[in-house]
Amino acid sequence: MDFVLFSDIIESGDIEMTTIMIKRFIPLFVGLSSYKSKYAIECINFLTKTECLLSEFDSVRVKLGLFVNQKGKPGKHKPADMQQENNIKLVKHVIRGLGAGKSDKAMLRVSKAAPVISELVNGLEKTSAKKQKKNGILKGLWLRTLLF
Numbered sequence: 001m002d003f004v005l006f007s008d009i010i011e012s013g014d015i016e017m018t019t020i021m022i023k024r025f026i027p028l029f030v031g032l033s034s035y036k037s038k039y040a041i042e043c044i045n046f047l048t049k050t051e052c053l054l055s056e057f058d059s060v061r062v063k064l065g066l067f068v069n070q071k072g073k074p075g076k077h078k079p080a081d082m083q084q085e086n087n088i089k090l091v092k093h094v095i096r097g098l099g100a101g102k103s104d105k106a107m108l109r110v111s112k113a114a115p116v117i118s119e120l121v122n123g124l125e126k127t128s129a130k131k132q133k134k135n136g137i138l139k140g141l142w143l144r145t146l147l148f
Contacts, residue, residue: 002028013077015063022046090114 002024009017022043029040050059067077094114095107110117 010067010079011075011077013067013069015060015066018063018066019047019050087115090118094118 002021006018006021006025009021026040026043029043030037050062054062066080068080068083069077070083091111091114094110094117095102098106098110
């Protein structure tokens with residue numbers, strides 16, 4: 001139940017409840033097994049920094065840095081580390097699309113442009129899918145294969 005509640009807290013972006021839930025997770029992580037104790041250490045480290053060592057302003061900044069809300073809609077937050085993993089996956093996908101003869105300069109240039117490329121492709125797919133659906137023909141992801 002704690003994990004379900006924690007996922008709801010993450011989606012809402014409530015930083016005060018996040019601190020309370022991290023306090024509740026420490027005994028759970030200590031009691032599970034030895035390899036889970038690293039999570040207990042991270043929880044203690046986080047609480048020590050945010051509650052004792054940092055100023056109130058910096059503490060709030062660290063807590064707010066835990067979440068990302070790309071759309072700006074309420075209840076649509078996600079963990080910042082998950083967003084970073086998604087960004088890395090996207091960059092790897094775009095780099096793979098370069099083919100066999102990729103240089104370091106090309107990989108650097110494409111990795112900087114990966115979020116814009118992805119947004120462009122998704123927007124074009126949505127508009128073309130609407131037009132194709134309107135005509136009664138849905139061919140799939142043809143546009144993605146053209147660009148990558």
